[in-house]
Amino acid sequence: MARLVSERSDAVIALAEVFRTHGFEGTSLSVITAQTRMGKGSLYHFFPGGKEEMAEAVLQEISRWFAEKVFRPLREDPDADAAIAKMFREVDSYFHSGRRVCLVGAFALGQECARFEQQVRGYFSTWVEDLEACLIRAGHSEDRARDLSEEAVGGIQGALVLARSLNQPEVFERSLQRLKQRLTYE
Amino acid sequence: MARLVSERSDAVIALAEVFRTHGFEGTSLSVITAQTRMGKGSLYHFFPGGKEEMAEAVLQEISRWFAEKVFRPLREDPDADAAIAKMFREVDSYFHSGRRVCLVGAFALGQECARFEQQVRGYFSTWVEDLEACLIRAGHSEDRARDLSEEAVGGIQGALVLARSLNQPEVFERSLQRLKQRLTYE
DNA sequence: CATCAATTGTACCAAACAGTACATAGTGTA
DNA sequence: TACACTATGTACTGTTTGGTACAATTGATG
Numbered sequence: 480m481a482r483l484v485s486e487r488s489d490a491v492i493a494l495a496e497v498f499r500t501h502g503f504e505g506t507s508l509s510v511i512t513a514q515t516r517m518g519k520g521s522l523y524h525f526f527p528g529g530k531e532e533m534a535e536a537v538l539q540e541i542s543r544w545f546a547e548k549v550f551r552p553l554r555e556d557p558d559a560d561a562a563i564a565k566m567f568r569e570v571d572s573y574f575h576s577g578r579r580v581c582l583v584g585a586f587a588l589g590q591e592c593a594r595f596e597q598q599v600r601g602y603f604s605t606w607v608e609d610l611e612a613c614l615i616r617a618g619h620s621e622d623r624a625r626d627l628s629e630e631a632v633g634g635i636q637g638a639l640v641l642a643r644s645l646n647q648p649e650v651f652e653r654s655l656q657r658l659k660q661r662l663t664y665e
Numbered sequence: 666m667a668r669l670v671s672e673r674s675d676a677v678i679a680l681a682e683v684f685r686t687h688g689f690e691g692t693s694l695s696v697i698t699a700q701t702r703m704g705k706g707s708l709y710h711f712f713p714g715g716k717e718e719m720a721e722a723v724l725q726e727i728s729r730w731f732a733e734k735v736f737r738p739l740r741e742d743p744d745a746d747a748a749i750a751k752m753f754r755e756v757d758s759y760f761h762s763g764r765r766v767c768l769v770g771a772f773a774l775g776q777e778c779a780r781f782e783q784q785v786r787g788y789f790s791t792w793v794e795d796l797e798a799c800l801i802r803a804g805h806s807e808d809r810a811r812d813l814s815e816e817a818v819g820g821i822q823g824a825l826v827l828a829r830s831l832n833q834p835e836v837f838e839r840s841l842q843r844l845k846q847r848l849t850y851e
Numbered sequence: 852c853a854t855c856a857a858t859t860g861t862a863c864c865a866a867a868c869a870g871t872a873c874a875t876a877g878t879g880t881a
Numbered sequence: 882t883a884c885a886c887t888a889t890g891t892a893c894t895g896t897t898t899g900g901t902a903c904a905a906t907t908g909a910t911g
Contacts, residue, residue: 502689585774587830637823644773
C-alpha cells in the first residue's frame with residue numbers, strides 16, 4: 480500500500496547513499512534532510528541516537544545484504560565455483576561497475592574505523608573467511624586459499640579507490656576480471 | 666639553527682599526520698591546533714586559504730615525496746627491477762608496514778576526490794603510468810604491463826584498507842610480497 | 852467517523868565551526 | 882642596539898553543527 484509517511488527501512492536506504500556520497504563527518508544533518516527529504520522530526524524519531532545510530536543502521540543493512548547475496552553462497556553453495564562467480568556478479572552490480580564507493584572501505588580508512596570497529600572488522604573478516612573456506616572447497620590448499628581470498632577482497636577495495644580516483648570505471652571492471660580468473664583457473 | 670618559531674614546511678608535515686588521522690572533514694581547526702600545537706595565528710599566516718589550502722599543501726608534499734622516492738626511479742633507473750624493488754621498499758616504509766593510511770586513497774573515496782580532483786588523479790595516474798613504463802622496460806608486453814601496474818597500485822590501496830579494518834598489518838606485508846613477486850618473476 | 856499511536860514540521864538551543872583582526876613577541880641583519 | 886619583518890596568541894565574528902521539545906498531522910483500526 481502507498482504511504483505518505485516513511486518507514487525506517489526507507490530511511491536506511493536513503494541514508495546509505497548519503498553517507499556513501501559525503502562520508503560520515505561530511506554528512507551533516509542539513510545534508511541529510513536535503514538529500515533524503517526527511518525532516519529532523521522523522522530522523523530522530525527513527526534514530527534517537529542521532530547520526531551515529533543512522534550510520535550503524537546503514538552498516539547493518541550493508542552487512543545484511545552481503546551476508547545474503549555473497550557470504551552465504553560462499554559458505555553454503557555446494558558448487559564452490561558457482562558461488563565465486565556469483566560473488567563477482569553481485570559485487571560488480573552492487574558497486575555499479577566501479578562507479579559507486581564502498582562505505583565500509585571508506586570508513587576503514589578514517590576515524591570511523593575505531594567508532595564502528597566491530598561492524599567494519601566484521602564485514603571484512605567475514606568476507607575473507609567465507610571466501611577462504613569456499614576456495615578450500617574448490618580444491619585450493621589452505622595457504623593458497625588464504626592468499627587468494629585476501630588478494631581478492633583487498634583487490635576489490637583497491638580497484639574501487641583506483642577507478643574512482645582516475646574516474647575510469649573500466650579499471651574496476653578489469654580488476655574484477657583478473658581476480659575472477661585467478662580465483663577460478665589457477 | 667634551532668628556532669622557536671615554526672616554518673611552513675614544519676606545519677605541512679604536522680598537518681599531513683592530522684589529515685591522515687582525522688580525514689578532511691573530521692579535521693577541525695581545534696583538532697589541528699591541539700595536534701600541531703600551532704595557534705590560529707600561525708596557521709592562517711602560512712595558509713591564508715584556510716583548511717583547503719592546508720590540505721592542498723599536504724597533497725603537494727605527498728606528491729613531491731613520491732615523485733622523488735618512487736616515481737622518478739621508476740621512470741629513470743636503468744635497472745627496472747631495482748626500481749620496482751625500491752618502490753616496494755619505500756612504500757612499505759612510507760605506510761609504516763600497513764599501520765599508516767594513504768591520505769590520497771582516503772580522499773579518493775570521499776567528496777575530497779572532487780575538491781582536490783587534479784591532485785588525487787595526478788598522484789594515481791602518475792604512479793600507474795610510471796610503473797607501467799618501468800614494467801615495459803623490464804620486458805613485459807604493453808598489455809601485461811598495464812594490467813600488472815593497475816593491479817599493483819590498486820592492490821597496495823586495497824591492502825591498506827584490509828589491513829587497517831582487520832587491524833592486522835601483516836595483511837599489508839603479505840600483499841606487498843605477493844605483488845612484488847608477481848611484478849618481478851612472471 | 853472516532854480514536855490513538857506513529858509520523859512529521861517548526862522553532863529553538865548551546866556548542867563547535869571556520870575565519871578575521873590586531874597587538875605582541877621573536878628573529879636576522881645592520 | 883635599532884630596525885624591519887615574520888610569526889604568534891588572543892579575542893572576536895557570524896554561521897553551522899548535532900540535538901531537543903512539542904504541537905500538528907497522518908493513517909490504520911474498530
